Amino acid sequence: MERTVRYSKKREAILATIQGTSCHPSAEWVYQQLRPLHPDLSLGTVYRNLTFFRERGLVQSVGVVQGQERFDAITTPHSHFVCNCCGTVLDLPDICPEGGLERTVSTQYGFAVERCELTFYGLCPNCTDQQNLKEETLS
Amino acid sequence: MERTVRYSKKREAILATIQGTSCHPSAEWVYQQLRPLHPDLSLGTVYRNLTFFRERGLVQSVGVVQGQERFDAITTPHSHFVCNCCGTVLDLPDICPEGGLERTVSTQYGFAVERCELTFYGLCPNCTDQQNLKEETLS
DNA sequence: CTCCTTAACAATACTTATTCTTGTTATGCC
DNA sequence: GGCATAACAAGAATAAGTATTGTTAAGGAG
Numbered sequence: 126m127e128r129t130v131r132y133s134k135k136r137e138a139i140l141a142t143i144q145g146t147s148c149h150p151s152a153e154w155v156y157q158q159l160r161p162l163h164p165d166l167s168l169g170t171v172y173r174n175l176t177f178f179r180e181r182g183l184v185q186s187v188g189v190v191q192g193q194e195r196f197d198a199i200t201t202p203h204s205h206f207v208c209n210c211c212g213t214v215l216d217l218p219d220i221c222p223e224g225g226l227e228r229t230v231s232t233q234y235g236f237a238v239e240r241c242e243l244t245f246y247g248l249c250p251n252c253t254d255q256q257n258l259k260e261e262t263l264s
Numbered sequence: 265m266e267r268t269v270r271y272s273k274k275r276e277a278i279l280a281t282i283q284g285t286s287c288h289p290s291a292e293w294v295y296q297q298l299r300p301l302h303p304d305l306s307l308g309t310v311y312r313n314l315t316f317f318r319e320r321g322l323v324q325s326v327g328v329v330q331g332q333e334r335f336d337a338i339t340t341p342h343s344h345f346v347c348n349c350c351g352t353v354l355d356l357p358d359i360c361p362e363g364g365l366e367r368t369v370s371t372q373y374g375f376a377v378e379r380c381e382l383t384f385y386g387l388c389p390n391c392t393d394q395q396n397l398k399e400e401t402l403s
Numbered sequence: 404c405t406c407c408t409t410a411a412c413a414a415t416a417c418t419t420a421t422t423c424t425t426g427t428t429a430t431g432c433c
Numbered sequence: 434g435g436c437a438t439a440a441c442a443a444g445a446a447t448a449a450g451t452a453t454t455g456t457t458a459a460g461g462a463g
Contacts, residue, residue, distance in 0.1 A: 167426045270452050306455045
């Protein structure tokens with residue numbers, strides 16, 4: 126009794142939306158994007174399909190940012206930067222020799238490392254500027 | 265295991281064609297009528313469906329005229345005139361008390377008459393004129 | 404023989420039944 | 434309180450079954 130996967134326009138639209146953006150969206154963001162074209166879309170369907178895609182490796186989780194899980198359609202290993210102020214998530218390609226780190230952990234501790242997630246948190250340049258402005262006006 | 269009847273555009277078109285004319289057409293005539301709109305229609309399909317309609321009482325046969333069977337979508341009892349020259353078939357409504365004839369046969373001979381076909385053969389006015397013209401020019 | 408009609412059979416198309424997907428609502432959880 | 438999952442009926446896509454068609458060949462009447 127193998128479960129067969131069926132085509133649906135909404136599933137396709139959800140996947141296309143996350144694949145067509147680089148903003149590492151949340152379920153809610155995908156939902157709001159699709160509502161104009163799919164007025165009868167349900168938020169539950171977005172959640173279900175994101176889980177569905179993750180299980181099949183079409184999408185990966187970037188983690189929870191400000192209470193919302195964020196997703197990424199690029200599933201090759203790469204690092205992320207998360208701004209704690211505005212919630213922006215950015216890719217950090219080639220920022221760090223991840224393979225090298227994995228190898229280090231593997232050889233030094235004898236662990237079999239399957240995957241390595243490397244995420245930096247902090248303030249993006251934009252939010253840093255605004256923070257400085259606020260401090261200047263206060264002083 | 266009852267045979268279910270299915271819808272098909274061609275069957276519908278064939279029925280509409282015969283119902284939309286008063287010329288008592290042959291299979292070939294119906295076929296030629298439909299070819300522009302249904303280029304992939306097959307003559308076999310026309311024959312099959314005419315038989316199909318006759319079996320269900322949607323159509324009745326007027327008999328064979330000049331080698332071709334002719335059909336009629338009017339299934340209430342009425343008489344016909346067939347021109348042996350041009351092949352035209354015409355309805356003759358109320359020309360003759362058919363019910364009366366049936367009753368006569370039924371009562372005089374004890375037959376159970378189910379149906380009565382009354383068809384006249386001869387020359388239509390048009391062909392009669394042309395026949396006369398030809399004779400005049402010859403004499 | 405020729406032409407009209409039917410038969411045979413594979414390919415196509417319609418319908419039904421199955422069950423996957425969705426919307427809605429309620430529930431869990433941090 | 435807000436994000437995420439669970440439950441279940443309603444809706445929709447697929448698969449299986451079989452009716453319909455196209456094609457070709459064969460039958461039959463004139």
